[in-house]
Amino acid sequence: MSDPTTDDGEPRFRRRSKTWEGGAVKWLFLACALVSILTTVGILVSLVINAWGFFTEIPIWDYLFGTRWSPILKPRDYGVLPLVSGTLLVTLIGALVAVPIGLASAIFLSEYAPDRLRRIIKPVLEILGGIPTVVYGYFALTWVTPQIQKILPDLLVFNALSAGLVLGLMIIPMVSSLSEDAMLAVPRSLKQAAYALGATRLEVSISIVVPAALSGVIAACIIGISRAIGETMLVTIAAGATPKLTLNPLESIQTMTAYIVQLSLGETPHGSLEFNTIFAVGLLLFFMTLVMNVGGHYVVRRWGLRYE
């Protein structure tokens, strides 16, 4: 169709030639979105290339299954298991604190608490989640450890137990708030049906709400634990700097993240074998958390129930 024209033949509406502008803007925004993909690629490339320098000298087998980690002091050993066990030990303690307390808080907030109380408690828990991790480290070192030492006088100043306990406190808000979201998504009609059958509030919560929200609850726990694995400053400050293959929470250990910080603080020349260890450790750390996060999303997609 031709443009509508006025009597003197001039177009009444001038089609503005702005299509190029719209196109350019679209490509610009797409470029912004692609930064996120470049970030992932960048993480992988930078970790792999620097870790490659490490693995050309140390066989990957010795790295993954070696039981002694001493990259700086002789005799040198590059077995990452002590760092992994340190990370898992602290994470386990943290999970033992955060999962039960986080889930119980979520049940209380979603099924029991009146609206007004929930509106007070939730921001308080959010504050807990927004405190920098150095602060938690300070708390673990200067308050929690001395308190535990009153009961267990042999406890070292740097130990896995205090770090793990405070790590648990730190991820409670995350576990609690993500699980609560999943529980609030359980349709009210299901709860009503259970109440109408004569179930008590506890029975409704435990036999209807938690199972129906299970995928979200599990995902919340997985994401919380993955956060605990990657947590750095708290364990650097409070858990110690002695890589040790142990499951004794009273000992001083070192986590993968804490090792990376320790080495970054030293004056290790770039490109040296010692320097490249942090990328090898970082690569393993990245994969551990990636598996957990992908697992969390998978649980939600695979078993998440869709309600209308």
Add this chain to the structure above:
Amino acid sequence: MRSPSSFNHHLGRRKILGSIALVMFMSSVVVGILGLVVLLAQILFQGLEWLSPELIFNFPSRHPEQAGLKAAIFGTVWLMGLTAAFTVPVGVGAAIYLEEYASENWLTRLIEVNIANLAGVPSIVYGLLGLALFVQWLSMGRSVLAGALTMSLLVLPIVILASREAIKAVPETYRQAAFALGATKWEVVRSVVLPSASPGVLTGIILAMSRAIGETAPVIAISALVYLTFIPQNPLDRFTVLPIQIFNWIARPQEDFRGLAAGGIIVLLIILLSMNALAVFLRNRYQKQSVE
């Protein structure tokens, strides 16, 4: 009527169980809140006496009573300013693309999955990325610029997610009304969508910045040096930030430095709390407006 014998309700037992469970659920919440209270009390108790003008205006020192946060405060301001300058346009641009332009295809899905996964990558890993990419390969050195670029990548998912929520909340009718007046897509985005979404976007930016202020691990990987007695003059200068200075003081064995660290934490928490309060204030005002 049914005969009552075929059901044994155990009402008493179920009620007792319910009460025990309620007590347990409530005490779990109390544990979380109590942890927060004890943590804050410990820090105030240890740090209040160290709050002084010297703490704010002095450079770090070997002597606790003369040591201050000056370099760290200026480093934090530099880092935050540059981080915001990188994060805001890219984050909001990505959100606009995903909400307004992207069609349902593999690329969009890839970007979305990728952003979700990036949010779960440990911050120290970002530090390693920055160390390899910006410090070494792009030869920026251990500069505030390298730190800010790293921090931008770290908080980008937060800004994108918050901006997407805010853009999603703009009623479809606004867009339709603008389109019906003959506006192009870009004009609709610029003059209708962004203004309506700006309070939500701003809230997201503030939350991202408050996360960035408290982040320590990636900045240690970039900056390493924590004992600085000068203020960065340009983006390629070395720098330190508040949480690193605090960490440095915590790590010293002398009792006085612990107190100094607590004082530094109080300063840090005051900054964070005021930023969060601002975000909450903006969110509330925004919610009220959208109800009206």
Add this chain to the structure above:
Amino acid sequence: MTETREGLDAPTVPKLFVNEHTASDESNTVIDVNKLDVHYGTFCAVRGVSMKIKENRVTAFIGPSGCGKSTVLRCFNRMNDLIPGARVTGEINFFGQDLYAAEVDPTEMRSRVGMVFQKPNPFPKSIYDNVAFGLKVNGYTGNYPDAVERSLKRAALWGEVKDRLKENALQLSGGQQQRLCIARALAPEPEVLLMDEPASALDPISTLAIEQLINDLCKDVSIIIVTHNMQQAARVSHETAFFMVNDDRAGYLVEFDDTSKIFTNPNDERTEAYITGRFS
């Protein structure tokens, strides 16, 4: 014992049987409502409802939206207790016992009053576990598989699901899900079954199945059904209550009588106007 149901055909328990067929004014009163008011906060949702609901009959609640018919229904198993700010005054006597008396435990009481909701809402569990849930929470002492089978048979679903009891209930069709919800509600052997627009989300064939089921069930359960569909009320119910909403949005009872009378010769002209479709 449970053979009350099984023994319907036995000559020893003819009472329910007789009731159903003589269907007369001699029926016992199941629920006696006296001056019922329901408030949500300061808002009065239902005002001054009094009625006597009879045993083993189907009673339909009809009326325009917002007239409080569902609210009244939800008073009969105290579901309104779950809504913060809801306040129920007046008396509801259930076989002579005041439901809202201080000593009545809503949990136990709810097991004696079943409820079926507007949209099918099976638990995301197996078919078997759905039906067994009410048995479990109420401490059923008999044989569970038998009780589950009995409930599914009463809900006319047994034939369709007997080979797939372990399957997730969400895999059933909408109509099957709703019959499963009926079976679930019947499992604790309630004396009264409340149905809140049970067929409004279903297709016509499933609706017909539910209506037939209501017809069969009322031999041994008193049924109260809220419906928007006047034909449905006319088809399934023995008695009909017509509710309306007044100017300050409070629902009230206009007329309560035999269904045949309500639909052919109502006492109140507002009922007649509604039945003949002059307002909705």
